[in-house]
Amino acid sequence: MSQAPADMPDDPAALKAMIAVLQAENAKMSATLRAHDLLVQSLRTRIAKLQKQKFGASSEKIEREIEQLELALEDLMVAKAEADDAPLDEDETPEQDPPAEEGETPPEKKPRRRPKVSRDTPRERRELDPGEACPDCGGDLRVVGEDVSELLDMIAAQIKVIEIARVKKSCRRCEAMVQEPAPSRPIPRSMAGPSLLAYILVSKFDDHVPLYRLNEIFARMGADIPDTTMVDWCGGAIKTLSPLIEKIEADVMASSVLHADDTPIRVLDRSAKKKELGKAVKQGRIWTYVRDQRPWSGPAPPGVVYYFSPDRKGEHPRGHLANSSGILQADAYAGFRELYETRADGSQQFREAACWAHLRRAFHDVWTAKKSEIAREALDRIGTLYDIEREISGQPAETRLAARKDHSADKVAAFKAWAEQQLTRIPGKSDLAKAFRYALNRWPSFTLFLEDGRVAIDNNPAERAMRPIGVGRKNWLFAGSDTGGETLARAMTLIESAKMSGHDPQAYLADVLDRIHDHKINRLDELLPWNWAPMSEAAPKTEAA
Numbered sequence: 001m002s003q004a005p006a007d008m009p010d011d012p013a014a015l016k017a018m019i020a021v022l023q024a025e026n027a028k029m030s031a032t033l034r035a036h037d038l039l040v041q042s043l044r045t046r047i048a049k050l051q052k053q054k055f056g057a058s059s060e061k062i063e064r065e066i067e068q069l070e071l072a073l074e075d076l077m078v079a080k081a082e083a084d085d086a087p088l089d090e091d092e093t094p095e096q097d098p099p100a101e102e103g104e105t106p107p108e109k110k111p112r113r114r115p116k117v118s119r120d121t122p123r124e125r126r127e128l129d130p131g132e133a134c135p136d137c138g139g140d141l142r143v144v145g146e147d148v149s150e151l152l153d154m155i156a157a158q159i160k161v162i163e164i165a166r167v168k169k170s171c172r173r174c175e176a177m178v179q180e181p182a183p184s185r186p187i188p189r190s191m192a193g194p195s196l197l198a199y200i201l202v203s204k205f206d207d208h209v210p211l212y213r214l215n216e217i218f219a220r221m222g223a224d225i226p227d228t229t230m231v232d233w234c235g236g237a238i239k240t241l242s243p244l245i246e247k248i249e250a251d252v253m254a255s256s257v258l259h260a261d262d263t264p265i266r267v268l269d270r271s272a273k274k275k276e277l278g279k280a281v282k283q284g285r286i287w288t289y290v291r292d293q294r295p296w297s298g299p300a301p302p303g304v305v306y307y308f309s310p311d312r313k314g315e316h317p318r319g320h321l322a323n324s325s326g327i328l329q330a331d332a333y334a335g336f337r338e339l340y341e342t343r344a345d346g347s348q349q350f351r352e353a354a355c356w357a358h359l360r361r362a363f364h365d366v367w368t369a370k371k372s373e374i375a376r377e378a379l380d381r382i383g384t385l386y387d388i389e390r391e392i393s394g395q396p397a398e399t400r401l402a403a404r405k406d407h408s409a410d411k412v413a414a415f416k417a418w419a420e421q422q423l424t425r426i427p428g429k430s431d432l433a434k435a436f437r438y439a440l441n442r443w444p445s446f447t448l449f450l451e452d453g454r455v456a457i458d459n460n461p462a463e464r465a466m467r468p469i470g471v472g473r474k475n476w477l478f479a480g481s482d483t484g485g486e487t488l489a490r491a492m493t494l495i496e497s498a499k500m501s502g503h504d505p506q507a508y509l510a511d512v513l514d515r516i517h518d519h520k521i522n523r524l525d526e527l528l529p530w531n532w533a534p535m536s537e538a539a540p541k542t543e544a545a
Contacts (some may be wrong), residue, residue: 115152159223162193184517187236197237198509199229205491208472231326236492240516241509244527245490248497251528252303255291256326257454260317260336261462262287263469267310267485273541284485285309287317288465292500296397296454302500304465307493308485314338327452329353329459330341332442354445356382357458362435374422375432383413389457397453404450412447416440465496494529500530511535 009015132141169178186194193234203209209217211227211234218225238245252258267284287307292299309316314335321339328350330336340352355412360382367375388407392400419436426433439446449455469492511534512527525531 001470013443015511035326054097084369098108107397117152157199157221159221160194186240186513187233189537190233190236192237194513195510197233197513198506199364200233201237201491201509202495202506203232204230205488206468206495208468234491235487237513238487240513241494242490243521243524244512244516245493247524247528248303248493249305252291252305252497253289253321253324255293255300255324257291257298258321258328259290259292259456259462260321260328260330260463261459262312262317262333263466264312265308265469265472265485265488268481272329282310284482285316286466286485286489287311287320287367287471288462289320290461290465292461293394293454295456296400297394298397298454300384303497303530304493305498306465306489306496308482308487308489311481327351327353327448329456331355331358331459332438332460351446351448352442352445353455353459354439354442355459356385356446357463359435359439359446362431362438366432366435367467369431374426375435378415378419378435381411381418384411385457399453401451401453404453409450412450417441468492468496498529498532502530503529503532507534508532 004230009018072262130141133139133286134141152490154190164183166180166182166294168454170176171178186192186197193201200211203214211230214230215225215227262285263288264283266281269280269282285308287309289305289307291300292302307316307320312335314333314337317335318338328336328339330352332354336350336352339350340348342348360379363375363378366372367379384410388403388484392403392422397401416439419440421439423436450455458466494509495505508529512532515535516524518529519527
């Protein structure tokens, strides 16, 4: 309805009518924005409630509902941002709003978090110089300072073709032919370069982008790379990286303290007689074993290993852990039971460490469903143990053990006595009774953290390692085969270990793929995630050595 001043009518009555129309439109837009705000708040409240429920037993239905609500909320926020004035970053000064009318609540100013940019991010300086002469009088200008602001922009990714020309020369004296040898390639006889392979691996196994979508992305860059070709490249790259993956597995699995967990993934069953999607898919498992000594300042670097199995039989984790021993922190899965049994000579392969977070979830489920005061008290008692753990995180094992003996031991003993008392008062078949019996039947494993400062109070490191699988399940329906599940596990071993060492997995893989064939086999440990340095940094160290 807005018109330029030249188009405005001179008639006061026409102007009043135009103003009335604009006021009506403005009121309608304001009502729409208020409705959007109410819907946004409603969605946020719903998401928060679902996330609290999700803290209990995992529910794919709840996860899907949270995902859909978050998408709806995101769309609403984008629409609101389009209707509002352009948002300001943290370092910009907003203009003052006009004072609110009497009885009207002033709009709430929500702080906006400024984007964080790494110090390694490339920077480009564009200097706007007014020149040497004053535009008003022609006098000489001198510098008195400058105002600097930042604009965050992106350099679009692009595909490039590298032509490798090996010039042939002949000797004028002996007629010998001289030519430089062909450089090694990450995958022999393949035209895929290391950076391209790293991009594909990280996109597929870390960002969970299906290869057919990558085909569309590359097509926009001017390269039609069939997804079948990328399948071969992924397999070839993982084969090239296999020596490193095996070294990670050997190193991590030799740890004396391990966290373990597993999660299901759907696998296409190519042997199924019925080819309908729902009946040609079976359930495989991804297992993870984590070494993370950072909470007790241990000497070993963090790392993680993933394995795939076609089912959840106990023979699989027992095979994974056949050459390992020490302390295993995991859930109460029966397949681990043999690993904890006492041998004929009185020794054990593993001592079992239980997870207090897992126990807490059981009480949280009861509290959420029934508002049980007993469950609420259990949550409070467990919460005091976590308060102590936050204070000692990152301290040496001896310090942690002393603090636990001084502050946690009495609280744990009191929890046990209180739990035994509650079992005499509540129905034996209730969920609350099951939660108490779950703890009391495995009490030595729940108190092992009071005997060894290296033991964590929960199994959260392994559960965090499983999150990428959960994210991946939202993007792909199933693994194409058992072999595909094994490739997924091996790729994630390398990528997630690199991330635990603080590296950009794409930069790490690109550098390693470029160097691995020419690297001395007896110095391959230099390329492990916790030892790796980019070639530009590694070269001076090698020369100095």
